[in-house]
Amino acid sequence: MRDWRALRELYRPGQGEKIDLGLYYRGCYYRDHPREASVSEALYRMHALQHMAAMLPCVIRDDDELAGEPTFLLHALPTDISEDEYRQALTAHAEHPNRDFRRGGNHVVIDFPGVLAAGFAGYRRRVESERRRERPSSEKDYLTAMLAGLDAVETFFQRHASAAREAGRADLAERLDWLSSRPPRNMHDAMQLIWLLFLFLRTECRAANGFGRIDQYLWPFYDAGRRDEILTLFCHLWTKIESLHQSPNSQSSVTNIAIGGLTPAGDNAENELSYIALEATTAVRSPSTNLSARFHDGSSERYHRACARCIMSGIGFPAIFNDEVNVPSLHELGIPLESARDYCLVGCIESHIPGCQTGWSDSFTENTMLCLERAWQRLPRSYDELWDNFRQEVEQSIQSSVDWYNQQLAEQPPERVPDVMLSLFTRDCITRGLDVNAGGALYPRWHGFGLRGLASIADSLAAIKKVVFEDGLLSMEQLLTILAKNFDGYENERQLLLRHAPKFGNDDPYVDNIAREVADLYCRTVLAHKTIDGGRFLPLIASNIRNIAAGREVGASPDGRFAHTPLSTACSPFFGNDVSGPTAFFASVASLDFSLSKGGTVVNARFDPASFAGEEGLERMVVFTKAFVRRRIQEMQFNFNNNAELEDALQNPDKYQNLVVRVSGFSAYFVYLDPMVQRDVIRRRAHGHV
Known part of the structure; x- marks a missing residue:
């Protein structure tokens, strides 16, 4: 088999993509073919997708075992497209925007087992069968759009087959011709199908999508006698995934x-x-x-x-x-x-x-450390009063985020911003004749809200409880003065806050229980809300790298942290505070009730x-x-x-x-x-x- 290593070096990070030919070609169609009243928005978008599929460059390389790479992402405009033409096309495309991440346009895994079992011809038969049934005209129109989407993806496969023939790669050409309508016959076919379909869906501006449980749905194609070849194919697929990584460390890929x-x-x-x-x-x-x-x-x-x-x-x-x-x-x-x-x-x-679902989406509620900052600035006279202040701030913050998100969702109704290709490969959308965002999917939408800086919050609460309310070493008024000065002239007091109060990550129930209470409050409050289309808000204890930006918003804090410096990351102890070793670190993290953080959690260990x-x-x-x-x-x-x-x-x-x-x-x-x-x-x- 061909060596994947040369391709890997080719695909290592470059200058970063600036041009998206997928947007350009769809925008050209919108610009040149105004939508007629009799054509649904869903079908109109699929016509634009067909145009794109017929125009995107198809590149076949000598080292390819799997055809397809993101030729739609470029560092600079091709010489035959002027900057003015590109801007005009993007302006036209903006009138028919893709559903963005926040509203379920990406972070998704399609029904790969269904695709592998049926092939595109099988999907076509299902759509045509559903369209022949007695049903509302709106559903028939949507199913017609799905057929147009299948035309587009089949064109994409067929054009890659033609490019392979022109490149003298009869093996790839035969495989792509077969897969343009029929299900895979072996592991090589199966991996080619999932990769090129994944790539095609990426041309619709989707990002951070997944391959899901690849070891499960590819298992029927496994041949123990060809293990080394299959490992090489996996290396080729991993390398192709790297090709989406055009910008260094772009999380979109x-x-x-x-x-x-x-x-x-x-x-x-x-x-x-x-x-x-x-x-x-x-x-x-x-x-x-x-x-x-x-x-x-x-x-x-x-x-x-x-x-x-x-x-x-x-x-x-x-x-x-x-x-x-x-x-x-x-x-x-x-x-x-x-x-x-x-x-x-x-x-x-x-x-x-x-x-089974539309794309995952998430956002952050207001910086929860700011909620705590406002709570202590109200000069509570007991820890219970401080906690009650904090609880009120968290509940109000989450309610505001719920209202904001539901308004965002309402601004992209599925009839105006349909997602035909995702619907096509999501279970029950064909049977129901509905968009994945209009009740077509088997299960409802999930939108996550992320709690940032858990350890910073818990350590600060523990410091106030211990130093102020239990041991009386500082008053609340003194503490607020010290924080307002960012510890300038108060290094002894800062060391007191750092060392006298326990810190999360050291297997100390005093602060670990506080961390659990904070996480429980946040998670239960989020879980009490629903999206306007019947979906669920799910809590996460995760910050990505936004603990840095969150820290910039907050002044000095009672845990000894200086103003505007990073908060703790996700579910992990604050940097360097986990001084009792990995077993204690582990025990503190395990003290949390993870059954509530249903969207996910990040625990960084080094x-x-x-x-x-x-x-x-x-x-x-x-x-x-x-x-x-x-x-x-x-x-x-x-x-x-x-x-x-x-x-x-x-x-x-x-x-x-x-x-x-x-x-x-x-x-x-x-x-x-x-x-x-x-x-x-x-x-x-x-x-x-x-």
């Missing part, structure tokens, strides 16, 4: 891939493809393939060791997820148990039922590679992953690097072009990160022995 976990029937889902995915991840070392490993009580020793080995390679993958938390948590939302067991992840760490060397180090890491499952932590992710290496990378970036680190819910090339984010990673304590 983070592609989540899930392995392991439970089957819908509740059995252990591990198979040989789970291990092949781990091997490909270690070999290719792309930050774009956001591998997520699901664990449960019955996960095998081999699986624990294979995941630990990949994590310890230093790439930050896989993040690990706990089915013993996530499955019952999703079941509590009304998802049938079989579907809850089939969950996957999208974007960074967000929960999703593949092929280990010193020197303490995990050799077979003994691997055994230590396996102890950790097993305890993660047993203690019912929802998610964890790991960095294995030391400060000396990271500091050297800051000074000599050319030496570390391929250094990958785990940032938050994603990995990235370290040298391309914003300097503030680089420092955010370095500040995390690197733990030694477990």
Whole structure:
């Protein structure tokens, strides 16, 4: 088979895309063909998509085992398109915008098992059958648009087949011709189908979509006698995913891939493809393939060791997820148990039922640390009064966010902003003849609200409770004066706040219980609300890299943090405060009730590679992953690097072009990160022995 390594080097980060030919060609159609009154918006958009599919360049390379790359993303305009023409097309496209992330346009996994089983011809038969039924004309019109969408994707495949023939690649041409209408015959066909369809859906401005449970739906095509070839194909697919990573560390191209976990029937889902995915991840070392490993009580020793080995390679993958938390948590939302067991992840760490929902979306409520800041500024006379002030602020903040989001959702009604292609490959939309955002999907919308800076909030509450209300070492008035001065002239008092009050991450129930109460308050308040279309708001304890921006909004805080500096990340202890070792860090995190953070959680852990060397180090890491499952932590992710290496990378970036680190819910090339984010990673304590 052809070598994927040359392609990997070709696709490593470049200058960043500035031009989107997908937008351009669809915009040209809108500009040149005004919509007639008799044509629905859904069908009109599919006509524009057909035009795009007929115009986008199709590139076939000598090293390709899988055809297709994002030729629609360019660094500069082609010579035959003027800047004025490009602007005109984008202006026309703006009248027919894509549904954006916030309103469910991406962060999605389509029904890959259905596509692999039926092929495009099978989908066409289903749509035509539903269209022949007696049903409202609006549904028939929508099904007509779906047929036009199938025409577009089949054109995309056929044009790649033609390009392959012109390039002398008869093998690729035959495969693409076959797949343009029929289901795959073998693993090579199956991987070509899912990649080129994934790429086509990406041309509609979708980002951070996922491949879902790839080891499950590709398993019927596995041939044990061709394991090495299949590993090579996985490396090619991982490399193709890297091709979407045009901008250095652009999170828009983070592609989540899930392995392991439970089957819908509740059995252990591990198979040989789970291990092949781990091997490909270690070999290719792309930050774009956001591998997520699901664990449960019955996960095998081999699986624990294979995941630990990949994590310890230093790439930050896989993040690990706990089915013993996530499955019952999703079941509590009304998802049938079989579907809850089939969950996957999208974007960074967000929960999703593949092929059954519109895209995941999320936003942040108001900075929760600001809620606490306002609460202490009201000069409470007891800790109970402080907590009540904080509770009121949090509830009001979340209500405002709910109202804001529902207004955002109302501004893109499905009849004006339909999503035909996503609907086509989402279960029940064809049967119902409805858009995925209009009740067509099997399960309702999920929109997440993220809690940032949990440890900063808990540490601050603990400091006020201990130093002010219990031990009387400072009054509230004195504390507010000290904070207003940003500790200038009050270093002794700052040290008192830092050292006299316990800090989250050290297995101290005093502050750990406060952290749990904060998380419970936030999560329960979010869960009490619904979207205007019957969906659910789901809480997350995750901040991405927004703990930095959140910190800029907040003055000095009672935990000893200086004004406008970063808050703690997601569910992790504040930088350097976890001084009691990894076991204590682990115990503090495990004290939280993760059944409530139904949207997802991020726990960043960093280990010193020197303490995990050799077979003994691997055994230590396996102890950790097993305890993660047993203690019912929802998610964890790991960095294995030391400060000396990271500091050297800051000074000599050319030496570390391929250094990958785990940032938050994603990995990235370290040298391309914003300097503030680089420092955010370095500040995390690197733990030694477990």
